[in-house]
Amino acid sequence: MRKNLLCAALLLAFAPMLQAQQNAEKPKVKSAKEIVDAAPASAWRTLDxxxxxxxDLKAGRVIIELAPGFAPEHVANIKALARGGYWDGLSIYRSQDNFVVQFGDPTEDEKQRKPxxxxxxxxxxxEFERSSAGLAFDALPxxxxxxxxxxxxxxxxxxxxPKSGKTWLAHCYGTLGAxxxxxxxSSNGTELYVATGQSPRALDRNITVVGRVVQGMELLSVIPRGPEPMGFYKETERRVPIVSIKLASEVPEAERLPLQLLKTDSVAFKEATEARRNRRDEWYKHPAGHIDLCNVPLPVRPVPKN
Amino acid sequence: MRKNLLCAALLLAFAPMLQAQQNAEKPKVKSAKEIVDAAPASAWRTLDxxxxxxxDLKAGRVIIELAPGFAPEHVANIKALARGGYWDGLSIYRSQDNFVVQFGDPTEDEKQRKPxxxxxxxxxxxEFERSSAGLAFDALPxxxxxxxxxxxxxxxxxxxxPKSGKTWLAHCYGTLGAxxxxxxxSSNGTELYVATGQSPRALDRNITVVGRVVQGMELLSVIPRGPEPMGFYKETERRVPIVSIKLASEVPEAERLPLQLLKTDSVAFKEATEARRNRRDEWYKHPAGHIDLCNVPLPVRPVPKN
Structure with missing residues (x-):
């Protein structure tokens, strides 16, 4: 996400001081942010x-990209549920610190659940994994x-x-799973979770990943935590109401928020990732020469006006 | 942290259903939680x-363990600052999503800052790293x-x-740095941050780590995010006041919350970590056979009454 481009760069007490300093000591190499900002229009794809x-929560809108290439059956079901307004009036009923928020219908008795x-x-x-055949894959170094x-x-x-010939979506911050x-x-897509903590990669290949949050994580990540160990609220009044979950294509165009994502096979994405693997700005004294999959930001921006 | 023992185990919509199922299908191997619960008293150390x-925030108490073995000068300074009530009445003035909260005195003009x-x-x-000489180190597999x-x-x-002969503290969820x-x-320990997102390991060896939060992360992690890109609040009224930061040893005994941490060189810790590397319960279909450093929970409990 765009906000993360700078995220690990600066831990300064005094941001304005830094900015003055940066202007004085122009870096010789481009930062990840500069690379992304300079990316050509062709490096961006518009969210479908x-x-x-x-x-939509009372606090604002969370925007999610679905992954039909990996979980076609779940995504089709989620679309049908969204079209039917399944989650409208339901809630986020679980918030576990450093792990997930979860939403849907928590009613224990299956017969009493929302139809x-x-x-x-x-x-x-x-749909834990899929065949790698014919699937483009841009490997991290x-x-x-x-x-x-x-x-x-x-x-x-x-x-x-490569041995099993399978590819699967990884659990990073913002991953949406069933x-x-x-x-x-036993998942049908009604009960969904979003990872809000340290990437829970142990879940990879154990559960169906259906998409990821591309905007609005800061609305989900601050939801008060429920009691240990699993964060399910005991009091129903603590649940966070869901105003609605709709497909963007079913919302009037004037109410949409069209977004673009930097293509992960673009030169700009690769160069920005390299700039983050090895920080060359003055602040970093020991560039890592490495990046973890879930530390790579996936830049997002509004569709440019022109 | 204790709450994390179960954290990745269960993503079920219906926890009570699960519990019934677990009772019916007794696992043959112990879970990480069972191992920790059964650890002998000698496997625990009491926080000094x-x-x-x-x-202390209005929302409650965050408990931090300092790391004098790694940052002796910073820790000594932080103790002097805490004794002098340096942070009392100051604030958390930054909350950047998936990265850090930061606190201290954000006044730009150095002369105007709190003395x-x-x-x-x-x-x-x-104090980014220290000599490994004479330092016990329990390697992860x-x-x-x-x-x-x-x-x-x-x-x-x-x-x-091993080549440089250096050891350093890693940036995980809950890490406290200067x-x-x-x-x-240029750090003096007045401006501190706590990692609240995906572990920002690129900061390792670039900044002085002074300790870690052992209890109360759920109070810091839900602090509303400030504006992008860095999460510094623009309006001073959005800052989260710090009631006080005190050394536990300077608080009357009756007001302390004595905690124990599972020793990381104990058999129980190693067995619990192994149980998390390879989940053997019915839920997991594909045990990872791996764990990342920052996914390993560091169990905490109140000092037992007896």
Whole structure:
């Protein structure tokens, strides 16, 4: 997300002092932010309204990109549920510190739960990973211990195993997944969670990832935590109401917030990632020469006016 | 932290259902939580009140363990500042999503800032890393790209380089560091930050880590985010007041909250970490066989009554 471009760069007490200093000592190499700001129009892709959810809370709008390339059945179900207004009037009923917020209908008795919207299935297959065949994958120069290869696919952070021939979406900050019970195929897309803490990569390949938040994480990340150990609110009045979750394509055009994402196969994205792997500004004394998959910002901007 | 023991285990919509199921299908191997709960008294160490800070906010108390073994000069200064009530009445003036909260005195003009407490130095050396000589280090079985070796030292997550002979504290969720300007030795411990997002490991060896939050992260992590890109509040009324920051040893015993931490060199800690590297419960279909340094929970409990 755009705000993260500068995120690890500066921990100064006095930002204005820094800015003066930076102007005086012009860096010889471009920062990640400068690279992204200078990226040509062709390096950006516009978010498809048909694959975009608007989650409206009283505090504002959370914008989500769905991942039909990885979880086609779940995404189709989520679209049917959104069309039917399934989540409207339901709530975020769980907030666990350094882990997730979760929303949907927490009613224990299945028969008492909100009926599924027209066209939504009660039962879906697990979609933990998919075949790598024919799938573009831009590998990061760095690997990690969670996957043989990591990189980006369809603009999402992903892991890949050349042996199994499978690719899967990784759990990073902002990842949207479909909560399930013990059975692998027990998610239907009604109960969703968003990762709000240290990337819970142990969940990779154990649960169906259906998308990611591209704007508005700061609305979800500050939701008061529920009690330990799992953050489910005990008092129903603590739940955070969901005004509505709608597909962007079903919202009148005048009410949409069209966004662009930097293409993860663009030169600008690769150069910005390299600029973050090795910080060359004056502040950094020891460039890491490394970046973790979930530390790579995925730049977002409003669609330019012209 | 204790609450995190279960954190990645369960993403179910219906916790009570799960509990019934777990009772029915008794796991053959112990979970991390069961291992920690069964740890002998000798596996726990009691937090030293002389190295513990109580940061009292209106919302409650944040408890911090200082790291004099890694940042002796900064810790000595922070103790002098706490004794002098330096932060009392100051504020958290920055909250950047997926990165840090920062507190102290944000006044731009150095001369107008709150005077340092008696015994506190205006100038300190950078304490980014220390010699590994004579320092116990419990290596994780997994490494990462940020450091040649990772593990725990003095109970803190740490990186180590056998070539340079240095060890340093890692930036994980809850890490407390001393904000600085461009010069490496420009921190004096008055401006502090706590990591509230994806572990910003690129900061390792670039800034002085002075401790970590052991309880109360859920009070810091929900602080409303300031504006992009860096989260400094523009309106002073948005700042979150600090009631006081005191050394636990200077608080009357009746008002203390004595805590114990699981020793990172204990058998229980190693077994619990292994149980998290490879989840053996019914829910996990694909145990990761790996854990990142910053995904390892550091269990905390109140000192037992007996």
């Amino acid at each position: 309204p048909a694959n975009t959810l608007y989650m 599924l919207s027209t066209g939504a299935k009660a039962k879906l297959p697990a 760095d690997s990690d211990g969670w996957a043989p290869q990591v990189g980006f696919s369809d603009g999402f952070p992903a892991g890949r195993d 909560g399930r019970d013990v059975a692998a195929d | 009140p002389a190295n513990t800070l109580y940061m 340092l407490s008696t015994g506190a130095k205006a100038k300190l050396p950078a 997994d490494s990462d790209g940020w450091a040649p070796q990772v593990g725990f030292s003095d109970g803190f997550p740490a990186g180590r380089d 904000g600085r300007d461009v010069a490496a030795d």
